[in-house]
Amino acid sequence: MTDSNTTISQVSSASDRPLLEVRGLSTSFHTERGTVAAVSDVSFTLERGKTLGVVGESGSGKTVLSRSIMRLNTSGNAETTGSAVFDGEELITKPMKEMKNLWGRDIAMVFQDPMTSLNPVVKVGRQITEHLRHHLGFSAAEAKATGIELLRSVRIPEPEERFNNYPYQFSGGMRQRACIAIALACGPRLLFADEPTTALDVTVQHQILNLLGMHQKDRFMTMVLVTHDLGVVAGRTDEVAVMYAGRVVEKAPTSLLFSEIKMPYTQALLSSIPKIVDTKHTRLAAIPGRPPDLINPPSGCAFSPRCAYVQDRCREERPPLADMGNGHSFACWFPVGSDESERAYAHNLAAGLASAVMVDVGRKRVAS
Amino acid sequence: MPQIVLSRVARLLATLFAVSFITFFMTSLLPGDVVDVILPPTAPRDPETVAAIRAELRLDDPMLVRYFGWLGDALQGDFGRSFVSQRPVLDEITARLPITIQLTFVAILFSLIAAVPAGVICAYRQGTWIDKSISGVVQVLLSIPAFVAGIFLIWFFGVKTNLLPATGWVRISESPWGNFKTVLLPASSLAFVQLAIFARLIRADMITTLQENYVLSARAKGLSDRYILLRHALRPSSLSLITVLGLNIGSLLGGTVVIEQLFALPGLGRRLLEGIFNRDLLVVQGIVLFVASAYVIINTLVDLVYVVVDPRIRRKGG
Numbered sequence: 001m002t003d004s005n006t007t008i009s010q011v012s013s014a015s016d017r018p019l020l021e022v023r024g025l026s027t028s029f030h031t032e033r034g035t036v037a038a039v040s041d042v043s044f045t046l047e048r049g050k051t052l053g054v055v056g057e058s059g060s061g062k063t064v065l066s067r068s069i070m071r072l073n074t075s076g077n078a079e080t081t082g083s084a085v086f087d088g089e090e091l092i093t094k095p096m097k098e099m100k101n102l103w104g105r106d107i108a109m110v111f112q113d114p115m116t117s118l119n120p121v122v123k124v125g126r127q128i129t130e131h132l133r134h135h136l137g138f139s140a141a142e143a144k145a146t147g148i149e150l151l152r153s154v155r156i157p158e159p160e161e162r163f164n165n166y167p168y169q170f171s172g173g174m175r176q177r178a179c180i181a182i183a184l185a186c187g188p189r190l191l192f193a194d195e196p197t198t199a200l201d202v203t204v205q206h207q208i209l210n211l212l213g214m215h216q217k218d219r220f221m222t223m224v225l226v227t228h229d230l231g232v233v234a235g236r237t238d239e240v241a242v243m244y245a246g247r248v249v250e251k252a253p254t255s256l257l258f259s260e261i262k263m264p265y266t267q268a269l270l271s272s273i274p275k276i277v278d279t280k281h282t283r284l285a286a287i288p289g290r291p292p293d294l295i296n297p298p299s300g301c302a303f304s305p306r307c308a309y310v311q312d313r314c315r316e317e318r319p320p321l322a323d324m325g326n327g328h329s330f331a332c333w334f335p336v337g338s339d340e341s342e343r344a345y346a347h348n349l350a351a352g353l354a355s356a357v358m359v360d361v362g363r364k365r366v367a368s
Numbered sequence: 369m370p371q372i373v374l375s376r377v378a379r380l381l382a383t384l385f386a387v388s389f390i391t392f393f394m395t396s397l398l399p400g401d402v403v404d405v406i407l408p409p410t411a412p413r414d415p416e417t418v419a420a421i422r423a424e425l426r427l428d429d430p431m432l433v434r435y436f437g438w439l440g441d442a443l444q445g446d447f448g449r450s451f452v453s454q455r456p457v458l459d460e461i462t463a464r465l466p467i468t469i470q471l472t473f474v475a476i477l478f479s480l481i482a483a484v485p486a487g488v489i490c491a492y493r494q495g496t497w498i499d500k501s502i503s504g505v506v507q508v509l510l511s512i513p514a515f516v517a518g519i520f521l522i523w524f525f526g527v528k529t530n531l532l533p534a535t536g537w538v539r540i541s542e543s544p545w546g547n548f549k550t551v552l553l554p555a556s557s558l559a560f561v562q563l564a565i566f567a568r569l570i571r572a573d574m575i576t577t578l579q580e581n582y583v584l585s586a587r588a589k590g591l592s593d594r595y596i597l598l599r600h601a602l603r604p605s606s607l608s609l610i611t612v613l614g615l616n617i618g619s620l621l622g623g624t625v626v627i628e629q630l631f632a633l634p635g636l637g638r639r640l641l642e643g644i645f646n647r648d649l650l651v652v653q654g655i656v657l658f659v660a661s662a663y664v665i666i667n668t669l670v671d672l673v674y675v676v677v678d679p680r681i682r683r684k685g686g
Contacts, residue, residue, distance in 0.1 A: 101590060111585055121604050121679060
């Protein structure tokens, strides 16, 4: 028994290391208006077979983050620094030629908008199989058989006929299924799903997410699920990183995060989801203000202009991402639930600060 | 698909009818008396002969009557006879047509062979020195009229180095090699401007296409740049090219007049010019109708090519 255990641990020692380790990753875009710090100093570790949810509103840098790790920021004015180690290989400094061997084969991406991410003039079948032929040297017949199997595995009915369709003959949900089939084709070890359901109907969203989850389990695939919807990550991820203004502001194992939200932004994001128990015409708890300008970010905490708990310290000094020791880290001087934060909130409410008043409305609603 | 073809053919017939009428109407507006053309200047001009000619050509009938008479004959393949050569107009056209067609298609072929790679490379390397230098050359070519290019080519290849015949035409049936040598210079003169137009179109469309999400998804699959450019981006980038290609083939078929004159090629354009000088109305009418029909037919074909290139149109049209 000990023997066999040793063998297993020896074999798995190489695969004990995390599949993806991101350290101090920053990406900025040089534009005419100035430098946009789209992603700043992001670090996380992703173990094999696990799913990380990256959550944030539009412009929080979540899409840029996944594209930076994949080195898919092709616009030419993007600059990425820091480190992203994929299975022992540093990606950020890797020559593009070698990245191309990883793309589609070891690391794949499902894009946000299935309506535009399939080529309208190329048959779906070829789009699902061309990288099989390119990376794995499949013959046309092998590729076709695999392609049809892939379509079947993403639950597209009559895959033999659908293989020869053009994308316009597919519905939105079917297109996203096809995109998932494309991403899964070569059996990648790491999958980025960049808002895979944002462009879809609510009923279809659920099916697509279940499909992704099923394949992730079956294939022991590691996944980064990018979304703006905390509800999406709730049951489907092992860990969640909340991003704001290009930085991770709170990160925790999923269950821990939802039971102990520390960062006011995460709390605001969660309470902005309408609840089924709400009475009709309940005012939506929107987050006041808008995401900060990333060319001239506010000093101190980037969320301070919109925060209900904001104090002078928040406006002057940016809180570091501090780990509580249980895997829960957050960047806030007045974390939700602490006495300081309640005092800060009461002070802001008395002063009539818009963001605090909004939260007050929400609280009264819950209480009544 | 069959509905699309039917609707396009119906539209085509309507256009051809309109074209034939306008052609007839415009040539009949030309000043001068046809009788003067038909009778040699030295011939005696007695009223009987003149009346006989006018009667034969139905010159005294109202225009609409003449038009439908001419149209009826034309539909049966009888476009009348040349006043000057006395040969049937149809024979005049078919004798000259192969030269003009060959000239047009060789010119288009040359320009496409150069323009497609140039446009694709410029778009792929947008903003780099490669793009800037190719685009610069294209800009220069665009501003050189075909006859200027023709004169230069004649001077360089025909006079200075004496590599190619400066003028004249060898039929392909006589000598394919000789034919190639005579078509090379005139076709190249026509090709330069076309090349420039096509290269600019492809470059512009390709730059737009390369920003599409589906190009990013293709990249994320790890496909080679070459494959993405040729198999994913080229087809969606060729719609404006195909439109302009249709228009330009049409206008080249009727518009090689200057080049045919310059290189002394016995093509359709040159025959048209002779017809105009001689007031050989039926020849002019026949050629103009023919060229206009070719123009309309080619553009109808282009509409059908769209359907092949972009499958989405199949649904929109049907």
